[in-house]
Amino acid sequence: MATASPALVRVADKAAMAQAAADRLIAQIAVNPGRIAICLTGGSSPKQLYELLATDACRARIPWARVHWFIGDERFVAPGDPLHNMTVARHAFLDACAPPANIHPIPTDTAAPEAAARAYERELMAFYGADKLDPARPLFDLVLLGIGPDGHVASLFPGFPAVDVSDRWVVGVDKANVTPFVPRVSLTLPALGSCRTMLFEVAGPDKRAILTRVLAGENLPAHRARSNHHTILLIDAAAWPETSLDRSPPELPQALIIMGVAGSGKSTIGETLAQRLGWRFEDGDSFHPPANVAKMSAGHPLTDEDRWPWLQAIADEIARCRANGERIIIACSALKKVYRDILAGNRDDVRIVYLEGSQNLIADRMRHRKGHFMPTGLLDSQFATLEPPGGDEHPITVSVDAPVEAIVDGILQRLRIGQGRA
Numbered sequence: 001m002a003t004a005s006p007a008l009v010r011v012a013d014k015a016a017m018a019q020a021a022a023d024r025l026i027a028q029i030a031v032n033p034g035r036i037a038i039c040l041t042g043g044s045s046p047k048q049l050y051e052l053l054a055t056d057a058c059r060a061r062i063p064w065a066r067v068h069w070f071i072g073d074e075r076f077v078a079p080g081d082p083l084h085n086m087t088v089a090r091h092a093f094l095d096a097c098a099p100p101a102n103i104h105p106i107p108t109d110t111a112a113p114e115a116a117a118r119a120y121e122r123e124l125m126a127f128y129g130a131d132k133l134d135p136a137r138p139l140f141d142l143v144l145l146g147i148g149p150d151g152h153v154a155s156l157f158p159g160f161p162a163v164d165v166s167d168r169w170v171v172g173v174d175k176a177n178v179t180p181f182v183p184r185v186s187l188t189l190p191a192l193g194s195c196r197t198m199l200f201e202v203a204g205p206d207k208r209a210i211l212t213r214v215l216a217g218e219n220l221p222a223h224r225a226r227s228n229h230h231t232i233l234l235i236d237a238a239a240w241p242e243t244s245l246d247r248s249p250p251e252l253p254q255a256l257i258i259m260g261v262a263g264s265g266k267s268t269i270g271e272t273l274a275q276r277l278g279w280r281f282e283d284g285d286s287f288h289p290p291a292n293v294a295k296m297s298a299g300h301p302l303t304d305e306d307r308w309p310w311l312q313a314i315a316d317e318i319a320r321c322r323a324n325g326e327r328i329i330i331a332c333s334a335l336k337k338v339y340r341d342i343l344a345g346n347r348d349d350v351r352i353v354y355l356e357g358s359q360n361l362i363a364d365r366m367r368h369r370k371g372h373f374m375p376t377g378l379l380d381s382q383f384a385t386l387e388p389p390g391g392d393e394h395p396i397t398v399s400v401d402a403p404v405e406a407i408v409d410g411i412l413q414r415l416r417i418g419q420g421r422a
């Protein structure tokens with residue numbers, strides 16, 4: 001299983017975590033136009049997220065008919081019991097929002113957990129359409145997980161044989177390592193890892209010690225549970241480890257402005273970054289009034305008078321996102337400081353990402369690029385106008401002379417999103 005370092009995303013508190021998780025889940029749904037599979041988790045960590053999903057704001061953003069809901073582990077108690085994980089999710093949002101046929105609980109009316117595991121495995125295989133997992137075709141779009149006090153995930157407890165099972169999708173776990181001490185049924189690490197995104201929610205001071213051990217690489221289930229695509233740990237300030245990571249990492253910004261001259265790759269980098277973070281991406285060009293587009297297409301540079309309404313429209317969109325608690329990435333040339341002042345002002349929750357490249361490099365790229373409305377002849381005026389952001393703007397400056405994924409990794413590092421990154 002490919003296991004890239006997980007992205008570590010710091011959020012302020014449990015409410016911000018629920019919002020960030022909902023945004024990530026909705027963004028993951030948005031990239032799949034077909035049938036979607038989400039694997040939920042038990043425990044207390046996801047409760048706020050589940051309640052948020054039932055609110056009108058979230059509910060309207062989810063195509064419920066296409067989304068199927070599974071559970072990563074179940075306590076072997078009857079449905080309706082307060083310990084029953086799927087019951088908690090049902091009460092919080094599923095019963096009110098999801099078609100009943102799209103809710104896939106682990107059966108707990110079998111004689112023993114192992115029989116329940118076999119039945120759920122059959123159900124998952126039927127849903128997937130094969131009995132072997134293909135890394136190129138993940139079982140789940142998103143797997144949600146919490147971390148237990150002993151470093152367990154789902155019901156895979158440290159030192160228990162279930163952690164090492166690689167030829168099954170679901171296993172019976174006859175006894176638990178921590179409370180509640182009821183038998184469990186759990187998906188295995190390969191089944192949980194077969195997902196486009198594995199999203200952990202880790203919040204509260206009680207999690208700090210175990211998270212520190214997990215991130216230090218201790219051989220715990222929570223360290224071994226990784227998506228074969230993307231793994232993200234949402235961590236609140238109270239759980240953020242002091243020892244292994246920066247002592248005062250910045251809060252996650254509300255908006256990122258990806259700036260640079262035409263042809264520097266703002267849209268490509270912005271879209272890739274948005275996909276990695278689960279944020280919404282907007283191309284700043286789409287905020288131009290039609291008159292500006294026509295002018296640029298005709299090869300005439302814009303005047304500042306042309307630019308003010310455009311920049312203000314982008315600033316308004318950022319303000320709207322801030323008000324709604326949404327996070328956004330906007331590609332926008334923002335060549336002069338005065339433009340960036342309109343977009344970011346003095347707010348430290350709007351970060352400038354500057355894509356830096358020499359005129360020769362950018363010109364060469366533009367010559368190979370099709371379907372863009374700006375003729376390469378305008379590059380001279382772009383560079384003449386460009387005022388690279390100064391230190392007082394705290395920009396994240398990255399060279400564009402690298403592959404897209406490497407550039408995005410560099411930006412995530414600078415945002416201090418990513419394990420062990422400076």
Ligand SMILES: O=C(O)[C@H](O)[C@@H](O)[C@H](O)[C@H](O)COP(=O)(O)O
Pocket residue numbers: 041042043044045046073074075085145146147148149152153154155
């Ligand atoms: O059934 C369960 O208990 C869970 O699925 C379990 O793996 C849980 O996610 C962790 O123990 C974290 O639990 P908290 O969220 O309550 O801390």
